[in-house]
Amino acid sequence: MRVSNEEKERSRQRILAAAGRLFRERGIEGASVGDIMGAAGMTHGGFYRHFAGKEDLLAAAISEAFAAFARPLAEAPSGEAAQAFRDRYLSQAHRAAPGEGCPAAALGADVARASPALRAAFGAGVAQVAGGLAGDGGTEARQGALRDLSLMVGAMVLARACPDDLAAEILAACAARPA
């Protein structure tokens, strides 16, 4: 049965939110279209009324996830926000909750093997986060932001893949000197 235009838009947002969480939690291949639609409260068949296919959804979910993840950086005074962002990033809470965490740490390796279109969307997200970290500084600030982000992404990738004690050591080592 057809639903109203407003409800359709709400459905689309639910699918996007579920995709953003499940892709980050399980990886691109680990989250099926059926899983995502189920998490959004629907069956799989209606998916193609909203997206052209899984890759189309993935691109939209990545853009949305990066925008949400970078939001705190744009909303507060530059220096404070950046430091709060770093502290949150290198926490055990972030390690334990990839579904709400950094899209780069969760999906970077998958995107590396994906289409140029996806990599463009991913690159735009990375630039967005780096821009937020750099504030309105110049070239050097941007360089520093890219270095900071690399350190954080690497620390989180390693921490999630390592046993708990080594993970704690990695996060502490990277938090110790904020580059």
Next chain:
Amino acid sequence: MRVSNEEKERSRQRILAAAGRLFRERGIEGASVGDIMGAAGMTHGGFYRHFAGKEDLLAAAISEAFAAFARPLAEAPSGEAAQAFRDRYLSQAHRAAPGEGCPAAALGADVARASPALRAAFGAGVAQVAGGLAGDGGTEARQGALRDLSLMVGAMVLARACPDDLAAEILAACAARPA
């Protein structure tokens, strides 16, 4: 037809080498048992004479890949080897050849979602590389090595997932100040 014990061992090594390359190039799910056996010059059926299953092979391939990747760090004087390692790590050549590159950058995100046994093997590999970077320094050297490795892994994950120009910027920014 049965083959000799020596040839069986050579087959096992070919499977391990092919797995190490294909897992890093395509990810854990992207490299099938059939692909790997084909790359090793055999058909898929014989696989189970060598390994209990795909996960067993993956653990062995990860250990082998980390050992080979860390080898240059153990074979040369500590300071020189570490600097050469960093330069090679943050290069375009490494970005373009994941199959022969750092297992942590290529497989970290996949291993984060895998079994504790796999994460233990991965953690041992990470510790091996960090140990090679730290040389025979103390706690502080190990902290620094974990930070260095995090920076390198993050830079490579981001560089591979981003378009070429942003990737070059990331690698240059991280090479500029070797933490």
Next chain:
DNA sequence: TGTACATCAGTGAACGCGCGTTCACTGATGTAC
């Protein structure tokens, strides 16, 4: 050292399963008059 036989590495067909996508169908919504 020879011989007879058990072992087993590798082959290729087959299995059950979950995937992304397609499709006929439904009935409430949107729209042209």
Next chain:
DNA sequence: TGTACATCAGTGAACGCGCGTTCACTGATGTAC
């Protein structure tokens, strides 16, 4: 504003495909005597 009809969001069955794993089979290798 009402009405008649076209649209289309969502359902659930079905598709073709590739996956990891199993299995009967083969014949050269390993081994007990």
